[in-house]
Structures are given as C-alpha cells and as structure tokens.
Amino acid sequence: MIQHFHFKPLYENKQLPGWFISFFYKQQRYQAEYHKDGSIRFIDASPAEEDLAVVEKMVHELMLFHVYD
Template structure:
C-alpha cells in the first residue's frame, strides 16, 4: 500500500498538466513525474518489477481521486 502520497504541479501555470509525486511503498521513498497522458516516469529508484504494475495502478487511482475529482 502507498503511504504519505504527495503531489504538486510541475509548472507554475497550473493550467499545464503534470505533477511531481512522492510516496512511500514498502518502507522505501519514491519520486516520479505524472504526466497528463497518465504516463509515470520515476526519478531515481523505482519499485521492483513485480510490484511496478500494482504501484502504477494505485498511483492512477490516487491521482483520479485527488486531481481529477
């Protein structure tokens, strides 16, 4: 489960979509860019390959809830 999910716009002009996200997963901190097309680009470390699809699904759900609500 993702914990301490945080996001902020990538651009000062908030009309331009794109967000910097950070969160903890399995006691490891991760950072990524979330783009308007739903693509996620991890900055630095990324979750293990077997967890990646699960983490991306959780990120999409959180972004839908927080940003696109």
C-alpha cells in the first residue's frame, strides 16, 4: 500500500499538465514525474520489477481521485 502520497504541479502555470509525486511503498521513498498521458518516470529509484505494475495502478487511482475528480 502506498503511504504519504504527495503531489504538486511541475509547472507554475497550473494549466499545463504534469505533476511531481512522492510516496512511500514498502518503507522505501519514491519520487516520480506523472505526465498527462499517464506515464510515470521515476527519479533515482523505481519499485522492484514484480511490484511496478501494482504501484503504477495505485498511483493512477490516487491521481484520478486527487487531480482529475
């Protein structure tokens, strides 16, 4: 489960889509850029290959709830 999920716009002009996100998953902190097409670019480290699909699904659900709702 993702904990301490935070997001902020990448650009000062909030009309331009793109967000910086950070969260904890399995006691590891991750940072990423979430782009308007739904792609996620992890900064520094990314979750293990076997966890990546699950983490991306949770991030998409959180972004839908917080940003697109």
